Amino acid sequence: MNNRFDVIVIGGGAAGLMAASSASKRGLKTALIEGNKNLGKKILISGGGRCNFTNLFATPNNFKSSNIHFHKSALKRYSPYDFLDLVEKYKVSYVEKAAGQLFCKVSAREIVNLLEKECLSGGVEIFLNCKAHSISKNEEFSILTTLGEFTARNLIIATGGLPIPTIGGTDFGLKIAKSFGHKIVEPSPALVPFKLNESLLKKTKALSGLSLKVKISNDEISFLEDILFTHKGLSGPGILQISLYWNPGESISIDLLPELEIEDILRFKKRHPKKSFDSYLKMSLPKKFVEFWCQFQEISLSMNFADYTNEELVKIMTNVKCFSVKPVGTEGYRKAEVMKGGVSTDEVSSKSMESRLVKGLYFIGEVMDVTGELGGFNFQWAWASGNAAGQSVI
Ligand SMILES: Cc1cc2nc3c(=O)[nH]c(=O)nc-3n(C[C@H](O)[C@H](O)[C@H](O)COP(=O)(O)OP(=O)(O)OC[C@H]3O[C@@H](n4cnc5c(N)ncnc54)[C@H](O)[C@@H]3O)c2cc1C
Structure with missing residues (x-):
């Protein structure tokens, strides 16, 4: 097996699936590695199994971050209507519940399926049951996983946050960020009783x-x-x-x-x-x-x-x-929907999500210090930041 790629995305959740599909469609040889045996486990349990996949009224004010301007650019370049186009392309029926909150009418599974199809149509190679253990960088990134070593010019960290450890919640992304010299804004459980x-x-x-x-x-x-x-x-x-x-x-x-x-x-x-x-x-x-x-x-x-x-x-x-x-x-990470805090925005480009410290290293989704309110905002951030990284990797 040739495990050398242009782009490796670690984490097959909302942000990682979006980033992998965007990068692959630009002709980049892309791998998505996921520690679980299935993709998008959090998407599947979200919104009571119906996934509140976006909020039509999302504005930067619906997000908490130490830098209130950081998320503006990515959110502007990938709006709720962009994701809705994708939902409509795959004929997923949806319903608006409270103001602007869009949910699947039938099942969150449809969102995972459409994202997987988008990845496969771009030629993304998906590795399941593939947990990344450690990462180093010389000329390229070397990622040691349960399925062996992978190498790539670009590495996108989409490993989410600490909530719901039973389905993959982890501080792996925070540890990797720290090991490459990034600051971390103290994480804590949010959207929690x-x-x-x-x-x-x-x-x-x-x-x-x-x-x-x-x-x-x-x-x-x-x-x-x-x-x-x-x-x-x-x-x-x-x-x-x-x-x-x-x-x-x-x-x-x-x-x-x-x-x-x-x-x-x-x-x-x-x-x-x-x-x-x-x-x-x-x-x-x-x-x-x-x-x-x-x-x-x-x-x-x-x-x-x-x-x-x-x-x-x-x-x-x-x-x-x-x-x-x-x-x-x-009630802590066992019951929290999200982690607030995370990789500090100070050393990450708001346009591309690329590290300002390490060329070719990107952070997207929940692992970043950008957290949305309840109501579809967190997925909108996952789509927007995933798209920003996927469109920028070279
Ligand atoms: C119960 C619940 C309901 C929610 N409902 C909604 C909702 O309706 N609307 C909304 O907007 N938000 C909702 N959220 C929040 C939303 O699910 C998250 O904000 C979103 O999933 C974050 O996406 P992500 O891709 O950054 O991280 P995740 O979805 O957490 O994906 C990260 C992936 O990385 C994988 N991973 C981690 N470490 C490694 C490693 N070392 N090697 C390989 N793979 C690894 C994990 O297994 C996981 O699959 C909900 C959250 C919960 C817990």
């Missing part, structure tokens, strides 16, 4: 399974989304979103009645002086939750509106709109 401390958990346990539509915020950002009480703490789209912007030790603020202003309560008092505050809350929030919530309030909430001063009502309503929760941590 929060854990609560034992004493709060005792009180929230009865709420397990309950979801609320709230506005959830920290100093950086707000999301109007559902949150879900779990037996370990908090989850749901709102929690996953804010986890991307959360740092250990910080509190998050939950507005339980986001459609109301604090002053609305005074107008309500005038119209309904005989109504009790807790029954007012129960009009918008589940009874079980209101009973839980009332335990934390200094002022009893069972009195009628007429019996509160305006100042008291404003204070109670301020608490309703600013329920502060301090998670003790996250």
Whole structure:
């Protein structure tokens, strides 16, 4: 077997498949090596098996990175509509769920199949059950794998991040980057449920399974989304979103009645002086939750509106709109959808994804310090960064 290539891509996930197909179509002899026995395992489990493969409204603001400008160029050159063209070319039926979020109608398998077909049509040689162990560079890159040695002029690292170790989540890409002198932005789990401390958990346990539509915020950002009480703490789209912007030790603020202003309560008092505050809350929030919530309030909430001063009502309503929760941590990489942090953008070209330190070395996808919010943004980054590298290798 001749294991010498123009381009080797390590990692047969979203970014690697895209990069390999783009490079091969430019006439480059390309190999894709994947440690698992199948391609795209993460794609297969994504979006509940239906893969939220892009978001039509993706903008650079939907991504977190130490350099907020880094991802702009690649995202501009490969838009959600470019990936949609591919989806339509293969007649994969899809559906738009929440604003802009496109999911497969039938199965995420169709996305893996179309990417594999794109690779094979360009002549990519795919090696499965082929785990890279170590990499060195003299004239060319030498990659030692479970299937022997491979050499190439260009090496694209598309090994993803640490989440879901059971299907290939690894720090391999970070270690390789470090060994070639790249800085790493401290990685941590993101798009991940929060854990609560034992004493709060005792009180929230009865709420397990309950979801609320709230506005959830920290100093950086707000999301109007559902949150879900779990037996370990908090989850749901709102929690996953804010986890991307959360740092250990910080509190998050939950507005339980986001459609109301604090002053609305005074107008309500005038119209309904005989109504009790807790029954007012129960009009918008589940009874079980209101009973839980009332335990934390200094002022009893069972009195009628007429019996509160305006100042008291404003204070109670301020608490309703600013329920502060301090998670003790996250559920970690086992439950995280992505890793935030990763290979620092400082030493990588935003146009080509090529290392500024080592000629011919590229980093794409989740291994980079670019992380998208929930809603199809992470795959869009995988496609865009994979395309940028695949179009640039020579
Ligand atoms: C449960 C879940 C649901 C998700 N749902 C969505 C969604 O609906 N929409 C969305 O946009 N994002 C979603 N994501 C995030 C998305 O899956 C990732 O951002 C994306 O897969 C990253 O692509 P990647 O190619 O960079 O890495 P990966 O997809 O992780 O691929 C990396 C590949 O490299 C291989 N590899 C690693 N090390 C080696 C080695 N040494 N040798 C050989 N091969 C190696 C791994 O086996 C893996 O196949 C979800 C994530 C999870 C965990």
